[in-house]
Amino acid sequence: MLKSHVLKAFAIAALFTTALAGPVDAASDKSAFRMIVGEPRYMDPNLAADFAIYVNAQLFQPLARTDKDGNLVLLQAKSIELAPDGRTWKIALNPDYKWSNGQPVTAADWVYSWKRILDPKTGSETASFLSDVENAMDYNKGTLTDAEKVGIKATGEYTFEVVTALPAPQFRAKLALPYLTPVPKAVVEEFGEKWVAPEHMLSNGPYKLVSRVNDQSIVMEANPHYGGAKPAIPRIEMTIASGDQCTAQLRAYEADEIDFTTCVPSQDIARIRGDADLGKQLDPFALAATEWVQFDMRQAPWSDKRVRHALALVIDRQAIVTAVSDGTNRIATTIVPESIPGSNTADALKGSIEGAKKLLAEAGFPDGKGFPQFTISTTSTRERPLIAQLLQQMWSDNLGIQANINVLEANAFRAWVQTRKTEKYDIMINGWWSDYADPANWFGDLVTADPRQNHFTNEAFAEIVKKADAETDPAKRAELYRQANKILEEEQPMTALQNPTDLWMVKPDVQGLAHEGVLNMYHIGEAAFK
Amino acid sequence: MLSFLIKRILSAIPTLLIAYTLVFFIAHATPGSPWDSGGNRPIEPSIKAVLDAKYNLDKPLYVQYTSYLWNALQGDFGPSYRDRTQSVNDIVARFLPVSLKLGAAAMLLAVLLGLPLGALAALTRHPAVDGLIRMISTLGISMPTYVVTSILIVSLGVGLGLVPTFGWKGLFTASSLVPIFSLALAPLAAVIRCFRTSMLEVMNLDFVRTARAKGMKPLPIIIHHMGRNALIPAITVAGSYAAYVLVGSFFVESIAGIPGFGRYFVLAIAARDYPVIIGTTLIYAVIVVVINLLVDLSYFLLDPRARLEQGR
Numbered sequence: 001m002l003k004s005h006v007l008k009a010f011a012i013a014a015l016f017t018t019a020l021a022g023p024v025d026a027a028s029d030k031s032a033f034r035m036i037v038g039e040p041r042y043m044d045p046n047l048a049a050d051f052a053i054y055v056n057a058q059l060f061q062p063l064a065r066t067d068k069d070g071n072l073v074l075l076q077a078k079s080i081e082l083a084p085d086g087r088t089w090k091i092a093l094n095p096d097y098k099w100s101n102g103q104p105v106t107a108a109d110w111v112y113s114w115k116r117i118l119d120p121k122t123g124s125e126t127a128s129f130l131s132d133v134e135n136a137m138d139y140n141k142g143t144l145t146d147a148e149k150v151g152i153k154a155t156g157e158y159t160f161e162v163v164t165a166l167p168a169p170q171f172r173a174k175l176a177l178p179y180l181t182p183v184p185k186a187v188v189e190e191f192g193e194k195w196v197a198p199e200h201m202l203s204n205g206p207y208k209l210v211s212r213v214n215d216q217s218i219v220m221e222a223n224p225h226y227g228g229a230k231p232a233i234p235r236i237e238m239t240i241a242s243g244d245q246c247t248a249q250l251r252a253y254e255a256d257e258i259d260f261t262t263c264v265p266s267q268d269i270a271r272i273r274g275d276a277d278l279g280k281q282l283d284p285f286a287l288a289a290t291e292w293v294q295f296d297m298r299q300a301p302w303s304d305k306r307v308r309h310a311l312a313l314v315i316d317r318q319a320i321v322t323a324v325s326d327g328t329n330r331i332a333t334t335i336v337p338e339s340i341p342g343s344n345t346a347d348a349l350k351g352s353i354e355g356a357k358k359l360l361a362e363a364g365f366p367d368g369k370g371f372p373q374f375t376i377s378t379t380s381t382r383e384r385p386l387i388a389q390l391l392q393q394m395w396s397d398n399l400g401i402q403a404n405i406n407v408l409e410a411n412a413f414r415a416w417v418q419t420r421k422t423e424k425y426d427i428m429i430n431g432w433w434s435d436y437a438d439p440a441n442w443f444g445d446l447v448t449a450d451p452r453q454n455h456f457t458n459e460a461f462a463e464i465v466k467k468a469d470a471e472t473d474p475a476k477r478a479e480l481y482r483q484a485n486k487i488l489e490e491e492q493p494m495t496a497l498q499n500p501t502d503l504w505m506v507k508p509d510v511q512g513l514a515h516e517g518v519l520n521m522y523h524i525g526e527a528a529f530k
Numbered sequence: 531m532l533s534f535l536i537k538r539i540l541s542a543i544p545t546l547l548i549a550y551t552l553v554f555f556i557a558h559a560t561p562g563s564p565w566d567s568g569g570n571r572p573i574e575p576s577i578k579a580v581l582d583a584k585y586n587l588d589k590p591l592y593v594q595y596t597s598y599l600w601n602a603l604q605g606d607f608g609p610s611y612r613d614r615t616q617s618v619n620d621i622v623a624r625f626l627p628v629s630l631k632l633g634a635a636a637m638l639l640a641v642l643l644g645l646p647l648g649a650l651a652a653l654t655r656h657p658a659v660d661g662l663i664r665m666i667s668t669l670g671i672s673m674p675t676y677v678v679t680s681i682l683i684v685s686l687g688v689g690l691g692l693v694p695t696f697g698w699k700g701l702f703t704a705s706s707l708v709p710i711f712s713l714a715l716a717p718l719a720a721v722i723r724c725f726r727t728s729m730l731e732v733m734n735l736d737f738v739r740t741a742r743a744k745g746m747k748p749l750p751i752i753i754h755h756m757g758r759n760a761l762i763p764a765i766t767v768a769g770s771y772a773a774y775v776l777v778g779s780f781f782v783e784s785i786a787g788i789p790g791f792g793r794y795f796v797l798a799i800a801a802r803d804y805p806v807i808i809g810t811t812l813i814y815a816v817i818v819v820v821i822n823l824l825v826d827l828s829y830f831l832l833d834p835r836a837r838l839e840q841g842r
Contacts, residue, residue: 036696036787039797041612123565123581125573141576193615214613214624215797216698216789239697242797243784251695255688411562411802418572451572 032235043196049125059203060181086167093158097227100208107154112185126179132168170440206525232528264503269326283504285515291431294494297455306363312495313356314398324383332496342439342481347489368400374426377406379413420453434518439481456493549815564611564802608805618809629778629790636713648725670719676781679712696787717771728760769825773818
């Protein structure tokens with residue numbers, strides 16, 4: 001009696017759960033390209049400075065692209081010419097490129113957008129990419145209020161000019177940055193910050209935004225008025241992930257829910273590489289990026305070159321690369337990656353562990369005796385805490401010096417790095433990703449501008465970099481940077497550890513999804529289903 | 531009853547005020563600023579200053595404290611820094627319903643399964659059945675949700691392909707199965723254990739024996755005499771779980787890709803999105819207060835003694 005009632009209760013519960021279940025989604029017809037991305041902080045291309053540029057790149061297109069040899073491949077521009085003064089860039093737009101409502105993309109849109117990036121009220125993190133432009137930084141910092149004085153102006157309906165403060169050869173590469181795209185002036189002025197809503201947004205690239213649900217999904221469809229080759233894939237469906245995106249992507253990829261992943265969790269790399277099918281779908285790309293360990297150059301013992309050399313010489317980079325990436329990252333012996341002009345791996349520091357011990361003894365710390373206890377600070381992401389532990393052990397085993405590890409949450413770490421401008425530290429782990437394939441992005445933007453608070457000051461280095469920045473002959477310029485590179489590696493304010501590798505996975509029925517540029521962009525508009 | 535209600539509602543005011551004060555100062559004391567969560571390069575100090583001014587972050591903290599409170603009292607919880615096109619009110623309106631729906635389904639499942647299982651465990655003479663039910667409840671209490679969610683996704687999603695591994699398509703789709711089960715497991719286990727214990731307690735009480743002696747059928751005795759009396763502790767336990775199941779779990783929502791309140795709340799903390807942190811905490815606090823009140827009110831319906839005491 002009781003039993004039958006209990007069974008009934010079970011049956012009701014079971015019914016309830018199956019009613020909730022509903023049908024499982026059927027496998028998609030292959031008209032949509034499916035992927036998982038992080039929530040873009042900004043859909044506004046004038047504001048996007050993080051991974052949102054990869055989402056935005058499907059919608060918004062820059063003037064050109066840079067090929068492997070540093071030449072411009074024109075997109076929205078019909079021509080880009082540098083005037084004989086070495087400062088004036090004359091840009092003619094290709095009138096075939098239109099906004100997604102069919103209206104022309106004009107010079108007025110471009111000029112408006114770039115000044116909007118610089119406008120302090122916009123608060124854009126991408127403003128620094130226009131820092132070469134005459135009066136740009138004064139306007140951005142608020143010391144100059146007249147936007148007309150900024151060296152960007154329209155000279156016709158489809159032509160505009162950009163004047164740099166000094167001859168700036170690196171500006172050629174910046175003209176092709178995905179950060180510098182246009183926004184539709186009229187729409188932005190009408191709707192303000194809400195212009196990015198799907199019902200208002202106009203884009204100039206291969207796709208247009210069809211729908212966006214915050215933290216849930218983004219859907220794009222081919223822009224019918226796009227001036228370039230029409231996309232073969234008519235629709236993109238992006239699901240938004242937060243937190244551990246790599247794990248979410250890999251699971252969905254293995255369950256055939258998405259066509260493409262942009263990373264593989266480090267603990268899964270060995271399994272994927274060992275799998276007969278999945279291993280073949282792995283598509284690695286060597287990034288022009290470096291992760292390193294850096295010293296606070298302002299204080300002892302780090303201001304002593306012998307100490308820096310000793311610590312650098314006992315690092316087993318192969319052990320680091322194996323531990324964090326199953327050997328897919330590459331060993332870095334110099335800060336500036338090989339693919340950037342001016343780099344030279346022959347400048348790498350050479351020596352042995354015995355030599356390192358001798359150097360430390362010469363600096364006054366035989367067998368590490370008397371060496372102050374110090375702290376390695378790092379962000380909690382990107383396997384960096386693991387790198388810190390490996391360094392801690394290598395230094396303790398080989399030199400007899402003891403380190404503590406201070407792991408900070410990502411946002412707190414960034415804020416902490418900024419306060420190191422005035423406050424002291426010992427050692428931190430950090431990294432730099434090329435924004436554009438030009439040595440100025442490393443020797444200037446990284447070392448001289450010092451956003452990582454390394455406090456490396458060297459007169460000879462500064463002089464050479466200053467000369468190189470203004471040198472218009474590419475060969476002479478590269479040679480100057482090579483001299484600077486020699487000083488940088490000899491002084492060793494930062495010790496390079498590894499060059500990260502992006503691990504994409506692409507389903508076998510997708511073709512033509514290529515890695516583009518130093519930022520490793522993907523352009524779904526150029527891919528197709530087999 | 532009315533005076534009880536009024537007393538409880540009045541006592542909620544200082545609770546909410548303390549919650550607001552704590553979360554306001556803890557949020558602002560956390561290192562990092564809303565403008566530090568960018569990409570490769572740090573933001574210019576001058577731009578930071580402009581943004582601070584735009585959102586009144588350059589004002590002294592006590593001014594921010596009072597002005598936010600004043601606006602919140604009028605129902606305006608401020609803008610979001612993480613997504614400048616949205617206000618906190620927009621965010622709550624969009625993300626809270628998703629979590630509420632999932633949470634309600636999970637609680638329903640926990641109660642509908644938990645009560646019969648708890649009763650069965652108490653009444654059965656069969657050690658295997660009791661053991662099995664006890665195993666379910668022990669697992670449910672001891673396994674953290676992120677483990678449950680991951681196991682369910684890897685086995686049912688990646689392995690068997692029965693459910694999607696990620697994303698949200700609505701409550702009545704396969705995409706809600708994993709989150710509902712993950713959320714339901716802990717309250718289910720608690721309801722089973724609690725109901726089993728209290729059923730055992732009332733089983734041999736006089737009124738049950740009397741009912742049996744009168745010749746009543748077993749099921750009416752179990753439901754009307756035992757069940758109703760044993761229900762009170764189970765309701766209290768379910769109520770304490772309801773508050774956090776309803777507002778959403780960060781782990782379940784992050785791992786299963788659910789755009790819910792729990793996930794957004796933690797993302798806001800990572801982004802130092804002060805208005806969102808404060809606004810969502812206040813709403814969380816209100817939900818906890820309301821659910822506790824509802825649990826207390828349910829005693830009146832279930833327990834005649836509570837009504838009597840109030841009547842005196």
